[in-house]
Amino acid sequence: MAETDRETSIQTRAVGDAAIIYASDYLNKLTGERIERECRRQFDSGRRTLIINFRDTELINSIGVSILVGLIDAAEQNTARLIFSDVNSNTANLFEMLGLTRHVSVAANEDEALSWVERDSAATA
Amino acid sequence: MIHPRILSSINQDEFFGRDAEARDILRQSSSAGDARGLVLMATPDAGASELLRQAYDQLFARRGDPVPIHFAFKRSDTTAANTARRFFQILLQQLVAYRRVNPSLCKTTLTFHDLLELALPSDYELINNLIEGFEREQGSERTLIDYCLSLPNRLHAEGRAIYPLIDCTRIGPFKEEVATGHQLVTELSRGGLQFVLAGLRRQTNDLIHGPDEGEWEANATLHIDSLSETSAQALLESLARRYGIDLNTPTRDLILQQLKCSPLFITEFMRAARGTEAKLTSFLACQRLYVDELLGGRIQRHFDRILQVIAPGAQIKRTLLRVLYESAMSETRKSSLWTWKKRLGVAAHEFEHVIEALHVYELVNSTAAFIEVNSESYVWMDYLRAHYRVEVSAEPRAKVVATTLLETLKRAPQTMTRKYRREAAVGLHSLLPQFNCQSVPASLFHYERFAAAYKGEDVTTIDEGLDAETELIQLPQVIQTSACASYSSTINCDHERCVVAHAFESAEYTDEDEVVWLAAEIDSKLAASRELTEEWCNRLAGFARESGFARYRIWLITPEGFSERAVELLNEREAFGSSRQQVQLLAARLSEDTEVVESKSDEYEMIIPMGVDTELIAASTVEKIARRVKFRPEAINQIKTAVIEACINAAEHSLSPDRKIYQRFVVEDDKLVVTVASRGVVPAQAPGQNGLSGDIDQNGGKTRRGWGLKLIRTLMDEVEFEHVDDGTQLRMTKYIR
Numbered sequence: 001m002a003e004t005d006r007e008t009s010i011q012t013r014a015v016g017d018a019a020i021i022y023a024s025d026y027l028n029k030l031t032g033e034r035i036e037r038e039c040r041r042q043f044d045s046g047r048r049t050l051i052i053n054f055r056d057t058e059l060i061n062s063i064g065v066s067i068l069v070g071l072i073d074a075a076e077q078n079t080a081r082l083i084f085s086d087v088n089s090n091t092a093n094l095f096e097m098l099g100l101t102r103h104v105s106v107a108a109n110e111d112e113a114l115s116w117v118e119r120d121s122a123a124t125a
Numbered sequence: 126m127i128h129p130r131i132l133s134s135i136n137q138d139e140f141f142g143r144d145a146e147a148r149d150i151l152r153q154s155s156s157a158g159d160a161r162g163l164v165l166m167a168t169p170d171a172g173a174s175e176l177l178r179q180a181y182d183q184l185f186a187r188r189g190d191p192v193p194i195h196f197a198f199k200r201s202d203t204t205a206a207n208t209a210r211r212f213f214q215i216l217l218q219q220l221v222a223y224r225r226v227n228p229s230l231c232k233t234t235l236t237f238h239d240l241l242e243l244a245l246p247s248d249y250e251l252i253n254n255l256i257e258g259f260e261r262e263q264g265s266e267r268t269l270i271d272y273c274l275s276l277p278n279r280l281h282a283e284g285r286a287i288y289p290l291i292d293c294t295r296i297g298p299f300k301e302e303v304a305t306g307h308q309l310v311t312e313l314s315r316g317g318l319q320f321v322l323a324g325l326r327r328q329t330n331d332l333i334h335g336p337d338e339g340e341w342e343a344n345a346t347l348h349i350d351s352l353s354e355t356s357a358q359a360l361l362e363s364l365a366r367r368y369g370i371d372l373n374t375p376t377r378d379l380i381l382q383q384l385k386c387s388p389l390f391i392t393e394f395m396r397a398a399r400g401t402e403a404k405l406t407s408f409l410a411c412q413r414l415y416v417d418e419l420l421g422g423r424i425q426r427h428f429d430r431i432l433q434v435i436a437p438g439a440q441i442k443r444t445l446l447r448v449l450y451e452s453a454m455s456e457t458r459k460s461s462l463w464t465w466k467k468r469l470g471v472a473a474h475e476f477e478h479v480i481e482a483l484h485v486y487e488l489v490n491s492t493a494a495f496i497e498v499n500s501e502s503y504v505w506m507d508y509l510r511a512h513y514r515v516e517v518s519a520e521p522r523a524k525v526v527a528t529t530l531l532e533t534l535k536r537a538p539q540t541m542t543r544k545y546r547r548e549a550a551v552g553l554h555s556l557l558p559q560f561n562c563q564s565v566p567a568s569l570f571h572y573e574r575f576a577a578a579y580k581g582e583d584v585t586t587i588d589e590g591l592d593a594e595t596e597l598i599q600l601p602q603v604i605q606t607s608a609c610a611s612y613s614s615t616i617n618c619d620h621e622r623c624v625v626a627h628a629f630e631s632a633e634y635t636d637e638d639e640v641v642w643l644a645a646e647i648d649s650k651l652a653a654s655r656e657l658t659e660e661w662c663n664r665l666a667g668f669a670r671e672s673g674f675a676r677y678r679i680w681l682i683t684p685e686g687f688s689e690r691a692v693e694l695l696n697e698r699e700a701f702g703s704s705r706q707q708v709q710l711l712a713a714r715l716s717e718d719t720e721v722v723e724s725k726s727d728e729y730e731m732i733i734p735m736g737v738d739t740e741l742i743a744a745s746t747v748e749k750i751a752r753r754v755k756f757r758p759e760a761i762n763q764i765k766t767a768v769i770e771a772c773i774n775a776a777e778h779s780l781s782p783d784r785k786i787y788q789r790f791v792v793e794d795d796k797l798v799v800t801v802a803s804r805g806v807v808p809a810q811a812p813g814q815n816g817l818s819g820d821i822d823q824n825g826g827k828t829r830r831g832w833g834l835k836l837i838r839t840l841m842d843e844v845e846f847e848h849v850d851d852g853t854q855l856r857m858t859k860y861i862r
Contacts, residue, residue, distance in 0.1 A: 026741060058746065059762075061769050062832040088764040097839050098832055 010038045018049040018117045019086075020110060027060040032067030039071050039082075048080040049120075053111045055086035065098055072103050079122070081105075085113040131185055131228040132178040132195055136853050142356025142388075143176050150180040150321055153345070154191060154288045162314060164333065166326035167294055167349035170389035170427075170774070173323045176288045176349065180321070180704060182345035184288065185228060191319070192284030194251045194277070198296040198306055200434070205305040206266045209273035212309070213259055215274050217252060220287070224248060233257050274309045278316030278441060280689055289313060293324040297480035301333060307335035323349070325484045329446050375541070382540045383415065383503050385531075391506055393423035412533040413782060419504075419511050420526055428508045435482040443517050444469055445479065449488070450513035454496040457614055465496050507533065519637045532736050544590035550621040551682060551708045553606070557626040559715040560600035567596040569711045570586075570701040571684040586848050591710065601628035601640055609643070609668055616668045621647040625672070641674040645684045653683040653702075655690035662698050675728035682708055733772070733783045735803075740772035743788055743801075750790050751797060756861060763840040764797065764859050770833040771801035771855045795861050796842075802854040 011022040018043045024031045039050055050073075075082040085107040087095065095101050109114035130136060146165070153163045167173030171317045177195060184193035194216050202208040217240055222230035224245045235243070236257045244252045255276065262269040272760050278288050291313070293306045306324070310332055313320045324332045326348070352360065358381060365372045372380075384390040397418050398405055405411050418424040436445045448468045452460050466476050480496065483489040488505060499505055512518045568574040568591070579587045605627045608620035616623065626642040629635075643665040649657055662682055669677040679700035681687075686704035687695065695702040703711070731746060733739045744765040751761045768788075775786045789800040840845045843858040 026738070027736065030737070059741070059765065059769065061740075061766070061773055062836055063773065082376060090759065090766075093759075094836070095764065097836070 004067050010017050011036045012038060012042075015048070016117070017112055018051055018114065020053055020113075022053045022055070023057045025055075025056050025058050027057055027068075029061075029063040029067070029114065032064040036067050036071055036074075040074065043074065043078045043080060048078070049117050050080060051083045051085055051107075051110065051117075052105045053085050053110055054088070054091055055110075057088070057091055059101075060069035060091050060094060065094065065100065068100065068104075068124065072100070081117070083107055083113045083116065089097075129182075129228070131182045131500045133180065133229055134175055139360070139367070140175065140179050141359040141363070143172065143179070143349075146176055146349065147180050147183065148277045148803070149345070149347060150176070150290070151183060151187070153319055153321060154184060155189065156319060161319045161344040162310070162319070163344065164328050164329055164346045165321065165323035165349050166346055167323055169294075170387050171351055172351045173294050173349045173691070174292050175388075175480070176293050177321065177323050181290055185223060188226070191288040192220055194219050194287050194289045196289065197292035197294075200295055200297060202305075205270050208305050209270040209693070212521060213273040213276055215811070216280075216287075216289075217255065219246070220280070220285070221245075221252070233531070234411050248285075251280075251285070255279065269306070270305070272510035274305075274312045277313055277318055277320075281316050281318055285767050287318065289318065289320040291320065291322050293322065293328070296324070296328070297333075298325075298328070298485040299478055299844040300336065300481065303328060303331045304446050311335070325485055327487065351386040352388055354381060356384055357381050357388070357391060360388060361395065365405075368395055370395060370398045371404045373406050376408065376411050378544060379408060379537055379541060380405070382544050383411075383537075385502055385504070387504070388861075389427070390424065391771040393427070397422050401661065406449060408537045410536060412530055415507075415533060416511075416526055416530045417826070419507050419524070419529065424504060424508060425512075428505070428512075431486050431488070433483075435479055435486075441469075441471065442506075446513050447517045449483075449498055450509055451497070452489075453509060457497075459495050459497040461495055462491075462493075468663060480795065482785070494808060495815060513749055546619055546747075547621050550619070551646055551705060551712075552801055553624040553646065553682075554608075556622060556627075556708070556712055556715070557606050557642065557644065558604045559712075560603050560628070561715075562600060562602045563715060564597040564599045564710060565714055566591045567593040567598045568594060569707045569714075570680070570703055571600055572695075572702045572704055573689070573692040575704070575707050576686060587710065591714070599630075601630045601642065603628040603642065609645075609665075613668055614670050615671070615782055616664060618645065623667075639676065640670075641669065641677040642680060643669060643674075643677055644682065646679040649683045649685065652688045653691050654688050655694050658687060658691040658694050658702070662694065662700055666698075670681070729790040731788050733786050733788070735776040735786060739786075740769045740776075741767050743772050743786070746788075747790055747797075747799060750792065751859075754792050754861060755782065756797070760859060760862075764799070766801060767837045767840045767857055768801065768861075770837050771799070771857065773840075774833045774837075774855065775801055775803035775853070797859050797861070799841075799857045800854060801857070 009069050010024075013020045013022075021035055021042075025036055027035075032124075035052065039052075042050055052068075072082060074080075083105045084095070086109050087106055092101075092106065095106070105116065107116060133140070150163065154587050158375055165176070171758050172510075174197060177197075181193050181195040192203065196212055196215055198208065202211065205355060216234075217237075218233075218235055221240055222228060224242060227243075230243065237259075239252055241249065249296075259269075260274060262272045278285055280287050291306075291309060293303075296302055296306050310322055313322075322329070322332065327460050356676055361377055361380060362372070364370070365377075374487060380391070380394065384394060394415070398414055401411055401414065401417075402415050402777045405414070413843050432442055432445065436442045448465060449754045451468075452458060462480070465480070466473075469479065471479065473639050480489070483496075484491040487499055489499055507529065511525055515522055529573070553561075568578060578590055582590070593606070604628045606624050609616050609618055609623040609625050610620055611628055612625060623645040624643075626644065628640050628642055630638045630640050645661055647653060647657065665677075665679050679698065681695070682705065683698060683702070684705045686707075692702065729746070729750060731743070735741055747768045748761055748765050751764050756764065772786050772788075783804055785803065787800075787802045789798075789802075791798040791800075834844070835845065837855070837857060841857040842860050843856075844858040846853070
């Protein structure tokens with residue numbers, strides 16, 4: 001994991017109505033706020049389904065978690081759907097420990113998350 | 126619980142390093158049965174007086190029988206009668222103060238009339254009778270002294286339980302001055318009282334037995350020496366905080382080494398620093414203050430006072446300084462009594478006085494034939510050098526100041542090096558006595574065999590191999606160890622690293638079984654060469670000859686073992702050779718409680734700045750350490766996360782002046798202990814501090830912050846969060862499962 005020169009921009013990808021946002025290797029205050037900013041930008045642009053992909057995330061601290069909690073709140077307020085994907089076992093344990101998993105869907109991987117989105121879209125169509 | 130000060134000079138929580146002794150004094154007060162005294166044999170300036178005062182304050186606050194009484198002899202007590210009168214007054218005053226539960230009465234000036242007014246009704250008649258007796262005995266000094274000094278026994282006979290704490294450390298150094306102290310001690314020992322007697326260690330025999338070799342034995346003796354380095358460090362740091370003096374770790378250690386952990390000198394030095402508002406953050410600043418103190422401050426006053434007692438008069442003082450200095454500068458620092466007497470040029474009685482006093486104050490060590498200047502104390506030697514030059518050689522003071530400063534500055538790194546070398550030593554003094562006729566694998570004493578069998582193997586394999594070895598060495602029973610340097614001034618070696626051990630090869634105490642082990646830890650970055658090994662073998666063999674050791678065994682220890690040619694030499698000389706690793710393995714086999722410094726080899730420390738992502742450096746470090754001790758990957762991640770949280774907590778919640786996070790990782794047999802500390806204060810209700818918030822569902826919704834400590838507690842097995850003297854500290858333990 002790079003300890004310096006961490007990317008200053010967030011990698012995102014649009015798939016249909018959903019946006020996939022890729023979290024960095026260390027989710028702390030700085031990188032958490034970048035995700036938060038990106039999510040809010042997506043909400044503001046009308047996107048109602050966001051997937052945060054944690055495939056690169058090795059470590060996460062409590063400030064990062066608190067920002068994720070803020071995003072869960074923001075998603076509720078925007079009547080949007082938030083899905084976490086590709087969470088490794090350590091991070092999953094942390095989320096479980098802090099009770100996040102009761103408030104957000106956690107998909108095994110991006111494909112599973114997208115399949116949930118498709119299924120929901122089909123149900124509402 | 127911290128008690129208010131009554132007689133003590135410093136607060137109880139700032140009195141360091143004497144907890145065990147204070148407990149013994151308190152315990153003695155209530156020990157029943159064979160009533161006798163507890164004797165504190167103190168080195169000069171070790172703080173025995175303050176220990177007694179602290180004990181008094183604690184006993185006063187404890188409010189149990191018996192009544193504590195504290196009396197200290199003073200140098201200003203000009204006559205025995207004056208001492209006795211003061212004793213009588215103080216004893217009654219402290220009795221009334223205790224019974225009235227009014228500590229302030231201990232220090233107030235009270236007349237006998239006041240004492241009677243203040244006495245409890247139940248004590249009134251007794252005190253009145255005692256005062257009448259006191260006034261009645263004024264006619265004869267001898268009977269007055271007897272009457273006053275028997276007061277504890279009179280009170281005891283009247284059913285008043287008292288516990289005298291008698292401080293004789295300030296008694297004059299001459300035998301005739303000890304007489305009153307001896308009389309008091311004799312009285313106390315006759316009366317069936319428990320009591321405590323503190324005296325300078327070279328004077329306590331005279332205090333107890335007196336000139337007539339009285340029959341009295343203490344039921345316990347405590348030795349009050351200089352503080353341990355840990356306690357001295359705590360004292361120094363506490364004074365620095367109290368006086369607002371900046372120190373850093375190097376200067377702290379230098380001060381402690383230079384002042385030899387003497388509580389008196391540490392306190393005086395820091396008071397001087399407060400007076401000058403000096404910042405003690407560089408060796409130069411420390412040594413400048415030190416030299417000022419030597420040549421015009423508290424340290425000078427301390428030694429001036431002593432020399433004034435020993436040699437009153439300018440001329441005799443100058444002569445004494447000259448003789449002391451010249452003896453100290455001689456190769457052995459030792460001269461015959463005859464030489465001293467001739468050079469001092471004083472009458473026999475006066476000469477005896479001078480030597481007796483120098484010996485009592487431990488400025489010299491005197492025997493029946495020789496006098497050796499005590500060169501162990503830097504402060505004393507520096508004072509002697511500087512004042513000889515000013516007062517005897519009449520060198521310009523400014524020049525002495527400058528050269529003393531230069532010398533002490535040049536000495537500073539060497540002083541620290543000696544400390545580091547001492548701390549890094551394997552601990553031969555504690556290891557050798559553990560031999561105790563035990564049998565151990567021979568390879569532990571033969572480097573070549575050990576290297577051939579175990580080099581590059583892990584500890585478990587080595588242990589198994591050693592367990593399976595059939596060739597064993599039976600170690601001797603070591604009965605006494607000393608530094609080689611204590612035997613000979615010509616063998617140039619460290620005290621801790623070159624040791625002579627007198628032993629018997631078996632438990633048979635016969636001439637045939639008598640052997641001397643000469644063990645030396647020698648420096649060598651690589652495997653020791655033949656030349657180096659030969660040099661040490663020759664040095665120790667010469668030492669053995671010089672010391673008259675008939676049978677001896679040389680054991681050399683090096684960090685990395687020995688070269689092939691060096692091993693050949695060791696075998697030719699029938700000497701043993703071990704690497705440091707072998708010694709550590711040996712120590713582990715001899716005793717689980719070994720004090721060999723091995724325990725520190727698994728301790729890591731690091732300091733990181735509070736900054737962006739610096740906690741990752743700590744996490745990365747702890748990961749590497751945890752991997753070495755084979756934690757499971759999941760546990761490693763938990764430890765990393767906990768360390769990250771602890772660092773964030775320290776950075777976020779401490780108003781740290783240095784913006785640094787101090788970390789220690791200690792690997793023990795079954796666990797990893799991580800300590801994360803920071804200086805500064807924790808603001809009230811800092812979320813990481815209370816650690817109350819935790820789950821996302823608390824407060825009816827999703828809490829946004831304050832999970833740090835909760836997380837740590839969940840991830841680690843044991844967590845302790847505490848305020849320390851200068852900040853906060855989080856101690857986290859993870860067990861290896």
